[in-house]
Amino acid sequence: MQYLANLLQRQKQSLVITPQLIQSIRLLQLAHGELHQFIEQELEKNPFLELASSDGIASDDVVSTSENRPDSATHDGKVDAPTRLEAPEPLGEWKSIRSSANASSEHPPGFEEFAASTETLHDDVARQIALTAFSSRDRLIAGALANHLESTGYLQVHLSELAARLGVHEADVERVLATLQDFDPPGIFARTLRECLEIQLRQQDRFDPAMEALVANLELVAQRDFRALKRRCGVDDDDLLDMLHEIRTLDPRPGNRFQSGRPEAIIPDVRVLPSTAGGWQIELNPEMLPKVLINQTYFAEVSRLTAHDTGDQAFLNECFQNANWLVRSLDQRAKTILKVATEIVRQQDVFLERGTAYLRPLNLKTVADAIEMHESTVSRVTSNKYMLTPRGVFELKYFFTVAIASSEGGEAHSAEAIRHRIRAMIAAETEDSVLSDDNMVAQLRESGIDIARRTVAKYREAMNIPSSVQRRREIRAGFV
Structure with missing residues (x-):
């Protein structure tokens, strides 16, 4: 056998994950507090990044869903969701991402500033x-x-x-x-x-x-x-x-x-409000959007002063590129959150109107296919993000539930909706009508939900609800 050394030229495609791409992925899954901490670190390192002042021009990210709604009895739960994203416009030498138009760097003191400190x-x-x-x-x-x-x-x-x-x-x-x-x-x-x-x-x-x-x-x-x-x-x-x-x-x-500290309220990332034209209006919470600006005038001035120093000029160019990347990444993060939230609202329209019992089964693949993104991207977006709805504040992960088959061959039921039904049945119990797991399975099947007894027991235990024997003892003892 003879071995030969040859030079071959081949063309192939490969995915190269750059440090900036890794940071973009990390930004997508950061919660509100972690994101602001990251931005504060970038502000300390980058001389061209600054926080927006009250003069910064910005526009809220708003997407509205509207349709001519039929009566509730014939409402099919579908929502037209045309997306309207208003990009921010630069002001003079400033380049900014979204920020609230009425944002101010000087906020009047709140009532809690004058309240006496709580004794521990x-x-x-x-x-x-x-x-x-x-x-x-x-x-x-x-x-x-x-x-x-x-x-x-x-x-x-x-x-x-x-x-x-x-x-x-x-x-x-x-x-x-x-x-x-x-x-x-x-x-x-x-x-x-x-x-x-x-x-x-x-x-x-x-x-x-x-x-x-x-x-x-x-x-x-x-x-x-x-x-x-x-x-x-x-x-x-x-x-x-x-x-x-x-x-x-x-x-x-x-x-x-004794209160050990101030209670931390959940600030929603997305707000869902009824639209005057019907449907729902989805908007990003301006309080959760970092207001970052790039001072291009300062970059031009410093670059002119260091034009003859190659090392300093390279450092300035790197800082300016990183600043541009951060602004674009934050802008893309806001658009992605809005797209995912819009699709979730479109899928869970009936839940917003009627409550938890009408929550539909939903998985990451369904949303990812609808907005043409990868499932991992949707998973990162929904982690530690919250949505304010007329039904309350929910984590975006809440809307993704397992599907339970229907006994009548119709549309599948959401696992969270079934847990809601189980809680409602147990809440209506009396001493003479305590339901066993088999009884609940029978009632759920009469409602068109095909579910096994072990699944009902698993849901009941996950909600810290005792067995029927213990519940009967609690009712007799007056614990309920």
């Missing part, structure tokens, strides 16, 4: 320790115990280890802890749930032997095993029901009544 659990405990007649050593122990107090009100520290660290006797730590357990709110400084409930019952003078036996068998309370509870507590049905109602009035997490 540790602030309240420190105040009570200061008002208690402790000795200097006991006050030191009390402060050390307070430092190990969790926001829920529970104490997570071994007393022997704390005593050794402070150089005191463990009995002294236990004595100070007993004093701290009398603080408000009742139940704080407990080490277990049992101790937390016991502290609250003692302060109410209701910790008798029967209640002590009930608190010692909380696992039976969770299992709703009332027969075993009556035997261990030595009480009848009426007394047990009264004791269970008292337990329900107690607070298992006494520290939660």
Whole structure:
């Protein structure tokens, strides 16, 4: 066999993922907070990027869907969705992406700026320790115990280890802890749930032997095993029901009544509003759109001053190209989110009108094929993005559910819509009409939903709904 060395020229296509393409893909899946953090980092690195001021020209991204709607009885759920994207126009030497026309860099102070700061659990405990007649050593122990107090009100520290660290006797730590357990709110400084409930019952003078036996068998309370509870507590049905109602009035997490921080509200990325012409108007939330500008005048001026320095000129050109890329990527990100949201609204039009029971089965491939994008792109767009609708705020992932076949051969049903039906059936139960999983399967099949019993049980368990036996016990005990 003879081996020959030849030079061959071939032409082939290959996909090369550049660093900028990787960043574009990453931008698409970033949530609101992560996106703004990324932009802040780019602003620090790139001298040609700036945030938009109140003079920046911008226009909101709006897409409207309209049609001549028939009556609700004959409405077929289809929505015409012509897309209208208004591109931003540059102002003078500035080049910008979308920003709100009424955006201002000087916002008037909100009401929360004048509100008093909320007292935390540790602030309240420190105040009570200061008002208690402790000795200097006991006050030191009390402060050390307070430092190990969790926001829920529970104490997570071994007393022997704390005593050794402070150089005191463990009995002294236990004595100070007993004093701290009398603080408000009742139940704080407990080490277990049992101790937390016991502290609250003692302060109410209701910790008798029967209640002590009930608190010692909380696992039976969770299992709703009332027969075993009556035997261990030595009480009848009426007394047990009264004791269970008292337990329900107690607070298992006494520290939660103190607000540890400001609540974080979900800001939707997309808003869906009824259109005056019929259909739905879909628009991007201007508060969620980063307002980034490129100062072309500054680039021209600096380039003129460094025209003779090859290294500086290369650095400036790279910064300017990165700035252009970032603006284009943010603009493309906004368009992609709007396209995906528009198709979701078109597919789930009946849900917006009538509620969760009419949610249609939907998968990523259906949306991707409709807008001519890849499934992975749609998956990235729908991650950590929220839509404000007349039905509430939903994550975009919420609208993608598994299809359950119809027993009548018609249109398939959404898994989320079936879960909604199961919750509605269980909410309507009485003591004499508690539904088993088989009963729910029969009712769903009468409604045209072909579903297996194990699927109903899986959905029920995923919603933390107990079995029919436990629900019947809860209804008899007055828990429902």
